[in-house]
Amino acid sequence: MSFLQDYVYYIGAFGLVLIGLFIILSRRNLIKVIIGLSILDTGINLFLISVGYISKGTAPIFSKPGLVAEDMVDPVPQALVLTSIVIGVAVLALALALAMRLHKLHGTLDLRKIGELKW
Amino acid sequence: MRSIAIIILLAIVAVGIGVALMAIPFGVAKTQVGDHYTESGIGDTGASNIVTSVVVGYRAFDTLGEITILFVAAMGLGAVLAGGRKLGQRRDVEPASLILRTGCRFLFPLLLLFGAYIFIHGHLTPGGGFQGGAVIASAFLLVYLSCPGRRVSKVWSQTTESLGALTFVVLGLVGLTVGGHYYLSSFMPHGVVNELFSAGIIPVIYVAIGLKVGSDLTGIIDGMMEETI
Amino acid sequence: MIIFVSLLVLIMLVAAIAALIFRDLLSAVIASCLVSLLASILFLFLQAPDVAMAEASIGAALITAVFVIAIRRTDRYEE
Numbered sequence: 001m002s003f004l005q006d007y008v009y010y011i012g013a014f015g016l017v018l019i020g021l022f023i024i025l026s027r028r029n030l031i032k033v034i035i036g037l038s039i040l041d042t043g044i045n046l047f048l049i050s051v052g053y054i055s056k057g058t059a060p061i062f063s064k065p066g067l068v069a070e071d072m073v074d075p076v077p078q079a080l081v082l083t084s085i086v087i088g089v090a091v092l093a094l095a096l097a098l099a100m101r102l103h104k105l106h107g108t109l110d111l112r113k114i115g116e117l118k119w
Numbered sequence: 120m121r122s123i124a125i126i127i128l129l130a131i132v133a134v135g136i137g138v139a140l141m142a143i144p145f146g147v148a149k150t151q152v153g154d155h156y157t158e159s160g161i162g163d164t165g166a167s168n169i170v171t172s173v174v175v176g177y178r179a180f181d182t183l184g185e186i187t188i189l190f191v192a193a194m195g196l197g198a199v200l201a202g203g204r205k206l207g208q209r210r211d212v213e214p215a216s217l218i219l220r221t222g223c224r225f226l227f228p229l230l231l232l233f234g235a236y237i238f239i240h241g242h243l244t245p246g247g248g249f250q251g252g253a254v255i256a257s258a259f260l261l262v263y264l265s266c267p268g269r270r271v272s273k274v275w276s277q278t279t280e281s282l283g284a285l286t287f288v289v290l291g292l293v294g295l296t297v298g299g300h301y302y303l304s305s306f307m308p309h310g311v312v313n314e315l316f317s318a319g320i321i322p323v324i325y326v327a328i329g330l331k332v333g334s335d336l337t338g339i340i341d342g343m344m345e346e347t348i
Numbered sequence: 349m350i351i352f353v354s355l356l357v358l359i360m361l362v363a364a365i366a367a368l369i370f371r372d373l374l375s376a377v378i379a380s381c382l383v384s385l386l387a388s389i390l391f392l393f394l395q396a397p398d399v400a401m402a403e404a405s406i407g408a409a410l411i412t413a414v415f416v417i418a419i420r421r422t423d424r425y426e427e
Contacts, residue, residue: 005350009390010140012357018133019364025125029426031373031419035380038411039364042387049394055146059395060157060169061245073395074153079173083185085402086249089411090192093339096418097196103422110427170398245397253405260413336410343417
């Protein structure tokens with residue numbers, strides 16, 4: 001149980017990163033690859049936030065009297081992840097727009113049939 | 120062959136991440152910079168939400184770069200999608216159901232109000248310009264879903280976006296000359312902590328970010344919907 | 349509490365695997381939306397309400413809408 005207590009968030013982040021990477025590497029549909037990218041993104045955000053956590057900590061907001069700075073969780077990863085989420089949606093939308101253009105040009109989303117991207 | 124390569128690559132990545140994660144204990148100590156921010160954040164910036172004081176106070180220059188990325192991505196999306204569209208070719212779509220239309224008419228002003236509330240109170244409560252902008256963009260998404268054919272005016276959205284970015288840059292330059300002589304230094308009075316008019320320039324900048332992010336995300340949705348219909 | 353969190357993490361991983369195996373792209377997108385939603389609950393437990401709000405409004409709502417629009421424009425099924 002103490003293993004679970006220590007590592008459950010890490011296990012979640014680790015699993016999401018691996019599954020996202022596997023989708024990106026193994027699938028040949030472009031939209032499926034972008035779904036994998038979004039899952040990978042979520043996993044890395046979860047990992048960064050769980051690194052900044054302190055046991056029995058409070059959120060870094062002085063919303064009521066009696067909160068002390070020593071108990072608060074690390075605000076720096078939270079600020080960085082906030083930025084990363086917003087950039088993530090912009091990048092995903094751009095990737096989807098490119099996929100839509102490729103579909104219009106080639107009539108398919110399959111990477112095997114889109115000649116220039118074959119490996 | 121390909122699947123073997125994938126499995127080997129994944130195994131290497133898994134071992135690497137696993138070893139790295141085992142070395143980082145969960146829930147122990149902050150970094151020194153995090154300690155400094157939580158201890159002197161209120162004294163330095165006057166915002167009671169420390170995350171806000173990091174995003175728009177200590178690291179506001181990073182945020183300027185970030186909204187630039189958002190703007191460039193939205194512009195690139197518009198450019199990529201506009202290339203394939205023939206003008207004047209718009210299929211007729213069937214109108215949305217009564218429930219969706221009525222719900223949209225009821226929810227749209229409330230969502231706008233809620234988004235504005237989130238980014239105006241960004242220095243006091245959880246939330247801020249990015250979250251409020253996303254709520255506003257989802258209000259416009261609701262309009263796009265319920266009234267097909269109705270568009271957000273390009274002039275208004277571009278004006279709002281430019282106004283937000285301009286406010287950010289000009290406030291930074293004013294801080295360069297008046298305040299602590301560095302970009303985006305807080306030159307307004309800090310006021311009483313936990314009141315609405317406090318924390319110097321942070322609420323002003325967060326309102327600007329909220330307007331900019333809201334119009335950028337609305338522009339992304341607009342570009343994709345226009346391609347669809 | 350730890351049981352509840354473990355259950356959430358388990359559902360999240362199952363949803364991610366579902367996004368991997370679904371052939372219907374619309375179902376895969378809804379599964380990845382579920383991943384984002386559960387991740388935002390985990391952010392709340394990790395004392396990050398700002399990030400939880402951003403993830404719920406952007407990750408679970410806007411990204412899903414953008415994906416659905418793109419799928420409606422292209423093919424729904426993965427060959």
